[in-house]
Amino acid sequence: MVILFIFLRLVWGSAWGEVKGRAAEELLEEWTDDDESGGKKTDNLIKLYVFADKYDVPRLKLDTLLELFMHITTDDVGLPSSSQCRYAFENLPEGSPLLHFLLDAHCFYASDKYWHLQEAEDFPPAFINGILIRYTAYASGDRTRSVGFDICDYHDHKEYKDRNRCEWAAGVCY
Numbered sequence: 001m002v003i004l005f006i007f008l009r010l011v012w013g014s015a016w017g018e019v020k021g022r023a024a025e026e027l028l029e030e031w032t033d034d035d036e037s038g039g040k041k042t043d044n045l046i047k048l049y050v051f052a053d054k055y056d057v058p059r060l061k062l063d064t065l066l067e068l069f070m071h072i073t074t075d076d077v078g079l080p081s082s083s084q085c086r087y088a089f090e091n092l093p094e095g096s097p098l099l100h101f102l103l104d105a106h107c108f109y110a111s112d113k114y115w116h117l118q119e120a121e122d123f124p125p126a127f128i129n130g131i132l133i134r135y136t137a138y139a140s141g142d143r144t145r146s147v148g149f150d151i152c153d154y155h156d157h158k159e160y161k162d163r164n165r166c167e168w169a170a171g172v173c174y
């Protein structure tokens with residue numbers, strides 16, 4: 001009910017810009033309570049991102065992606081599961097920043113042991129294809145693991161210098 005109320009404020013708020021930004025923060029907080037392993041928070045953030053994409057709430061998408069980025073890269077919670085990846089790939093358009101992040105995170109953190117424990121058929125074909133494309137780039141030397149992550153890789157900045165002014169980056173770079 002709280003989420004519905006906040007969403008209605010998002011859609012029909014009178015002071016559109018102010019309400020939209022504040023409501024996005026409140027909605028994010030509602031969805032980021034966590035269990036011990038961090039899996040619930042990962043699950044909720046992916047679903048919240050899909051929700052924000054479906055209802056076209058850009059601010060909420062940016063906030064959610066940053067929260068997921070920090071959760072995965074700093075909280076030592078492990079990678080999103082195959083079912084979480086499947087949900088994202090089945091509900092987001094091709095080229096979505098969240099899909100890029102899921103692929104990059106797997107290529108960066110997954111070991112051969114991790115992949116031995118996975119069943120390839122549990123992942124969507126587009127995910128497997130994306131992983132192969134990235135690993136091919138690693139193998140050919142076009143991409144290196146040492147480069148790591150930059151949250152701005154998942155923003156639509158027109159020019160590189162715009163990253164310096166990005167309010168969602170705030171020095172976040174791994």
Ligand SMILES: [Zn+2]
Pocket residue numbers: 151152153155157163166167168169
């Ligand atoms: Zn940025």
